[in-house]
Amino acid sequence: MISPLVFDTLFTLLLTIQVIATLMLSIYALHEGALLLIYWRKTRRTPPSPQPNDQYPWPAVTIQLPLYNERYVAERVIAAACAQHYPLDRLQIQVLDDSTDVTRTLARDAVRAAQARGVNISHITRPTRAGYKAGALANGLHSASGDFIAIFDADFVPAPDFLQKVLPHFGVESRELKVESSQKSVVSSQIKSTNQPINQSTCHPLTLSPPHPVTPSSPKIGFVQTRWAYLNREQDAVTRAQALMLDMHFVIEQPARSAMGLLMNFNGSGGVWRRECIEDAGGWQGDTLTEDLDLSYRAGIRGWQGRYLADVAAPSELPASLLAFKRQQARWARGTAQCIRKLIPQLLRSPVSPIRKLAGALHISGYVIHLFIMMLVLVGPVVALLRNSSLVAHPITLPAWFGLTNLVGALPLLLMCVAHQAQGRRWRDLVRTLPTAVMCGIGLSFSDAAAFLAGWVAPHGGEFVRTPKSGNGDHVSRKQPLSPSADYVFTSDWTSKAELGLAFYSFGACLWLLWLGDGVAALPSLLYAIGFGGLAFGTGQFAHTPAPAHQV
Numbered sequence: 251m252i253s254p255l256v257f258d259t260l261f262t263l264l265l266t267i268q269v270i271a272t273l274m275l276s277i278y279a280l281h282e283g284a285l286l287l288i289y290w291r292k293t294r295r296t297p298p299s300p301q302p303n304d305q306y307p308w309p310a311v312t313i314q315l316p317l318y319n320e321r322y323v324a325e326r327v328i329a330a331a332c333a334q335h336y337p338l339d340r341l342q343i344q345v346l347d348d349s350t351d352v353t354r355t356l357a358r359d360a361v362r363a364a365q366a367r368g369v370n371i372s373h374i375t376r377p378t379r380a381g382y383k384a385g386a387l388a389n390g391l392h393s394a395s396g397d398f399i400a401i402f403d404a405d406f407v408p409a410p411d412f413l414q415k416v417l418p419h420f421g422v423e424s425r426e427l428k429v430e431s432s433q434k435s436v437v438s439s440q441i442k443s444t445n446q447p448i449n450q451s452t453c454h455p456l457t458l459s460p461p462h463p464v465t466p467s468s469p470k471i472g473f474v475q476t477r478w479a480y481l482n483r484e485q486d487a488v489t490r491a492q493a494l495m496l497d498m499h500f501v502i503e504q505p506a507r508s509a510m511g512l513l514m515n516f517n518g519s520g521g522v523w524r525r526e527c528i529e530d531a532g533g534w535q536g537d538t539l540t541e542d543l544d545l546s547y548r549a550g551i552r553g554w555q556g557r558y559l560a561d562v563a564a565p566s567e568l569p570a571s572l573l574a575f576k577r578q579q580a581r582w583a584r585g586t587a588q589c590i591r592k593l594i595p596q597l598l599r600s601p602v603s604p605i606r607k608l609a610g611a612l613h614i615s616g617y618v619i620h621l622f623i624m625m626l627v628l629v630g631p632v633v634a635l636l637r638n639s640s641l642v643a644h645p646i647t648l649p650a651w652f653g654l655t656n657l658v659g660a661l662p663l664l665l666m667c668v669a670h671q672a673q674g675r676r677w678r679d680l681v682r683t684l685p686t687a688v689m690c691g692i693g694l695s696f697s698d699a700a701a702f703l704a705g706w707v708a709p710h711g712g713e714f715v716r717t718p719k720s721g722n723g724d725h726v727s728r729k730q731p732l733s734p735s736a737d738y739v740f741t742s743d744w745t746s747k748a749e750l751g752l753a754f755y756s757f758g759a760c761l762w763l764l765w766l767g768d769g770v771a772a773l774p775s776l777l778y779a780i781g782f783g784g785l786a787f788g789t790g791q792f793a794h795t796p797a798p799a800h801q802v
Contacts, residue, residue: 257641264629264636265646271625276658278619281612282498283661285506286668292509293560311413311522312342312396316386318379320404321353322721323567327404328360332369335410342395343371346386348379381536382714383518384544388534396525403519405567405719407481415562416522419474472527472554473546475504476520479563482570488788489568490679491686492575494666501560501669508558513550513602513610518542520564527554538592539705539712540585547593547614551600569717572690573742573789578717579694580701580745583617587705588712590615620698627695627752627778631759634771638763663688692781693788696752697745742789750790753783 313331317324331343343364347357354375361373374390381388387401398417402408477500483493500517507514516523518541528534531549538544546556569575597610637645666687670680705712756778763772 254641257636261633261636261642261645264633265648267625267629268633269648269652271622271629272652272655272659274622275619275626276655278612278616279658279661281609282503282665283658285503286661286665288506288510289502289668293505308337308340309398309417310340310342310396311336311398311400311417312344312390312394312525313400313402314344314346314387314390314394315402315404316346316348316383317353317357317404318348318383318386318716319351319353320349320716320719321351321356323404323719324349324353324357325360326721327402327406328357328364328371330407331402332364332371333410334408334413336413338368338370341370341413343369344390344394345371345373346390347373347375348382348386381534382539382541384534384536384541387541388536391525391528391533394525399523399525399528401519401521401523402564403566405481406519407565408520409563409565412476412562412564413522416474416476416559419557419559420471420522420524470553470555471524471557472531472549473516473523474521474557474559475514475516476559476562476564477501477504478517478520479565480568481565482568485568485570487683487686488572488575488690489570490683491690492568494670494680494683494687495691497669497673498662498665501672502665504558505560507609507613508556511555512606513547513597513613514556514558515546515613516542516556520566524554530554538585538588539581539714540589543586543589543614544592547589547597547610550610551593551596551602567719567721570719571789572785574717575690576694576697576745576785576789577715580697581715583620583698584701584705584712586614586617587702590618591706617698617702620695620702623692623695624699626774627756631756631763631771631775634763634768634775635759635766638766638768638771662691688777689781689784692778693749693783693785696749696782700745700748746786746789749782750786753779753781753786756782 313334315327315331317327328343328345334341345357345361347354349357358373361371364371372393374393376386376389379385391399398420400408400413400416478496480489480493482489484490504514504517506512527549528545531545531552531554533545534541535544550556569578593614594611597607597614600607602610636642663684666684667680671677756775760772760775760779763769763775
């Protein structure tokens with residue numbers, strides 16, 4: 251017979267793990283709350299526009315378009331880049347194509363057609379995919395002529411005036427470039443119709459007024475990031491949930507960090523870098539799967555600042571399936587762990603102020619919360635069952651104030667609500683979307699935690715598995731969204747089976763606790779069961795779809 255002391259010791263150990271996980275989650279939630287307060291106090295005022303100066307012309311800009319097997323969107327992003335309202339003698343476009351399928355042919359033909367119309371655009375390929383996206387960007391930089399480097403992933407559709415709106419925030423300022431009204435209407439209408447590739451005829455040289463004066467550039471602004479908008483936000487419940495979750499970052503967190511001068515990250519696309527900053531920070535490096543976060547923090551440690559423009563939207567496409575979203579999040583989680591190993595020691599040794607170090611450390615380690623969530627998922631039900639049983643002779647009672655951690659833990663939900671309201675969206679849309687977002691947030695915890703641990707154990711390397719795009723756009727333009735072909739679809743892996751097992755474990759614990767009469771303790775287990783079960787069934791629909799060789 252097992253001694254009661256054994257159960258008391260086990261209960262104490264598991265309760266300690268639960269308390270530590272809860273307190274750590276509260277710290278990260280309070281960090282979110284602090285960013286929300288900064289957002290309310292600092293970002294609701296419109297910043298003054300940069301003032302013009304007659305001494306400086308428009309700078310040379312290179313637009314980089316990294317591609318890898320993006321047959322559905324490659325032509326669209328190339329056409330959108332060609333449609334920029336910018337002096338042609340100061341604009342260079344690089345199509346950095348690592349594709350191994352028909353995308354390479356499509357991109358090559360689109361580039362040749364644009365070149366025939368006088369656009370300074372090149373199609374750059376490599377024999378290997380070394381370094382993945384970081385390697386492609388670094389390779390393109392060798393032949394880039396611009397002092398500023400704009401980056402757009404394949405699914406982005408930058409508006410024609412994107413560069414005009416962004417460059418002034420480096421210190422570049424000009425009156426609006428003049429475009430013939432007939433040409434402007436054609437370009438705008440075709441870019442809005444984002445479900446089909448933009449007609450290549452819009453890539454012709456636009457009629458611009460002569461370059462206008464600009465102001466001196468600030469040497470401290472290393473990059474400018476714009477807010478991501480979503481072409482297929484209303485496609486289904488999954489895309490609405492993704493958008494709601496990402497809005498926390500793009501509507502609240504990034505504006506707050508920028509307003510306070512905190513370390514912030516470039517989001518990989520929809521922004522512009524100062525070339526000098528890239529080179530000073532050590533350039534693009536492929537030893538992590540989040541090359542954007544890596545370079546951003548290396549630049550911040552070197553004294554460069556990032557600036558965020560919440561009022562400039564960069565239209566993009568959300569992953570069309572729950573499984574694609576899950577793989578994307580896992581890649582970000584693994585890359586974040588790699589960046590922690592690489593950058594936290596540099597950050598702590600840097601001359602950055604203590605407050606910025608603390609905020610930066612919490613930011614860069616954000617995905618660690620999934621490890622603590624998994625601790626609660628696994629330990630919480632056992633603690634509750636032991637507490638309700640007669641096996642533990644002297645159960646420990648937590649102080650009343652500890653219950654406040656549940657309120658603190660709800661702060662991320664408050665950020666979602668504020669971000670939703672700040673965009674003028676309807677509350678009924680929030681009510682119908684929030685449950686799916688919560689389910690995804692819980693359900694993704696296991697795969698994100700596993701990916702985070704993999705990145706921590708193996709701080710270098712790993713495959714950069716790109717998120718497939720289907721070319722879906724605004725639901726108003728297309729009632730039936732496009733579906734990617736089989737070779738652009740992921741297959742479910744072992745994590746889906748583990749999530750299903752966690753769903754049964756949590757649901758069983760919920761029923762047992764209800765049978766014991768502890769409905770309060772049963773509620774978290776019910777939420778875990780719904781989250782893991784919903785994700786397991788939502789991603790299992792592709793379990794029998796064969797994966798192509800280049801996706802394995």
